[in-house]
Amino acid sequence: MSTSSGIKDLRPLALGELIDRSAIFWRAHLIPLFVLCLGFELVNYILAKGVTLFLEHTNALMQGNKAVQARIEADPMGVLGDVGTMMGSLSLLSIVVIWSYWLATLVITRYVVPLQLGEPSRPADGLRRGLRQLGSFTGAYLLSLLWGAGITLLLMIPGGLLFGAGALLGKSAASSGASVLGIVLAVGGTLVVGLGWLAAFLWYFLRFSLLASVFAMEDLSAVAAFRRSGALISGRIAPGFMGRVKVRAMVLFTALSGIVIAASFVFSLPSWILRAAYGQLTDPSAAAEHPIPQALLVPVELFQVFGQSVFTPLALVFYAMFYLDMRMRREGLDLGRRLDTLRPAP
Numbered sequence: 001m002s003t004s005s006g007i008k009d010l011r012p013l014a015l016g017e018l019i020d021r022s023a024i025f026w027r028a029h030l031i032p033l034f035v036l037c038l039g040f041e042l043v044n045y046i047l048a049k050g051v052t053l054f055l056e057h058t059n060a061l062m063q064g065n066k067a068v069q070a071r072i073e074a075d076p077m078g079v080l081g082d083v084g085t086m087m088g089s090l091s092l093l094s095i096v097v098i099w100s101y102w103l104a105t106l107v108i109t110r111y112v113v114p115l116q117l118g119e120p121s122r123p124a125d126g127l128r129r130g131l132r133q134l135g136s137f138t139g140a141y142l143l144s145l146l147w148g149a150g151i152t153l154l155l156m157i158p159g160g161l162l163f164g165a166g167a168l169l170g171k172s173a174a175s176s177g178a179s180v181l182g183i184v185l186a187v188g189g190t191l192v193v194g195l196g197w198l199a200a201f202l203w204y205f206l207r208f209s210l211l212a213s214v215f216a217m218e219d220l221s222a223v224a225a226f227r228r229s230g231a232l233i234s235g236r237i238a239p240g241f242m243g244r245v246k247v248r249a250m251v252l253f254t255a256l257s258g259i260v261i262a263a264s265f266v267f268s269l270p271s272w273i274l275r276a277a278y279g280q281l282t283d284p285s286a287a288a289e290h291p292i293p294q295a296l297l298v299p300v301e302l303f304q305v306f307g308q309s310v311f312t313p314l315a316l317v318f319y320a321m322f323y324l325d326m327r328m329r330r331e332g333l334d335l336g337r338r339l340d341t342l343r344p345a346p
Contacts, residue, residue: 010117012329013321015248019256022318025112032123033108033313040104041309044097045301051093056291059086099141102212105316106130106137109216112320126216133215139222140211148204155196163189206246209233209253213323232326249322260315267307270300 013021026033055062059082060070107126114121130137163186170182211229214220220228236243242251278292327333 010328013325015252018252018318018321018325019259022256022314022321025116025321026314026317029111029115030310030313032111033317034309036108036111036123036126037104037313037316038306038309040100041305041312044100045305047096048093049298049301051089055086055089062086095145099138102141102208103130103134103137104312105212105319106133106216108313108316109213109320109323112317113213113217113324116321116324129216136220136222136225137212137215140215140226143222143226144204144208144211147207148200151203152197152200155200156193157196159189159192159194159196161189162186162192165189202250206249206253207233209249209319210323210326213319216320217323232323232330237326237329245326252318252322256315256318260311263311264304264308267304267310271297271304274300 107130110126110129111121111123114125166182166185166187166189168182169185170179208229210232211225214225214229214232218225218228233245233249235245237245237248242248274292274296278290280290280292324333
């Protein structure tokens with residue numbers, strides 16, 4: 001079967017073929033993909049810029065060491081409030097940015113998959129689909145955050161127990177040996193907590209990597225899409241270690257993310273050069289004492305946004321391709337479509 005992008009033979013793909021077909025489609029439809037992604041990237045940039053400026057003007061932690069010292073002397077408890085405000089603002093921003101990323105995946109999947117199936121599709125179709133599914137999609141996303149928070153706490157509990165045991169042992173130690181053991185346990189607990197958080201982070205993006213694609217192509221409720229995406233990404237599709245879907249997805253997503261990050265790094269070079277010129281790379285506190293004029297900073301940041309809008313669609317196209325591949329492997333979608341083309345019309 002031939003698709004609109006010139007790719008033939010709709011069938012389950014090998015690991016390298018998935019990346020290859022994603023790159024072929026990305027090159028063939030670069031302009032519409034860039035336009036679709038640019039809107040989301042600009043919204044994310046405006047939100048991030050707004051939060052950054054808000055913190056720089058209201059939070060002593062963003063105003064340099066002198067401001068922090070003055071804040072401690074004037075109101076020691078106020079520093080804790082500044083820490084809470086910063087963590088809350090950045091956490092809320094990350095939640096919104098991840099939601100925007102999944103929504104962009106939904107929109108682009110709705111544009112990519114029909115073309116791969118040989119059907120007509122326009123960028124506006126993806127946008128309409130995203131608006132129509134916005135409520136259910138947001139509900140499923142919030143449900144995924146609750147699920148992810150539970151997994152994160154579960155994986156961080158062992159490290160937290162080790163850290164707590166080390167802190168108690170070090171505090172009540174009657175000998176130098178017990179004190180050293182307490183320090184070792186506390187450091188080890190900290191490392192285990194960090195590893196647990198990293199494992200939960202990777203698990204979250206793997207477990208819900210097909211959630212947006214399900215919303216793009218299937219008319220399901222929030223709970224049904226939540227379960228459907230889990231079913232597609234679970235189990236195995238072939239014998240052996242690489243036959244496990246999560247392992248296959250992890251290898252593919254890691255390889256493609258490396259390609260996208262390496263390509264996008266080129267567009268971030270002007271920002272790094274500008275920050276180095278103002279001494280902010282070697283001394284982070286210099287950002288408050290020697291701030292970069294916004295007239296210089298905003299253009300290089302927008303240049304980076306444009307670069308991300310060029311290469312990020314490659315990863316989003318891959319999510320669509322991976323969803324389509326899972327449908328073909330698990331449900332024989334390609335065979336069903338071939339039978340439909342051979343079946344005579346009534």
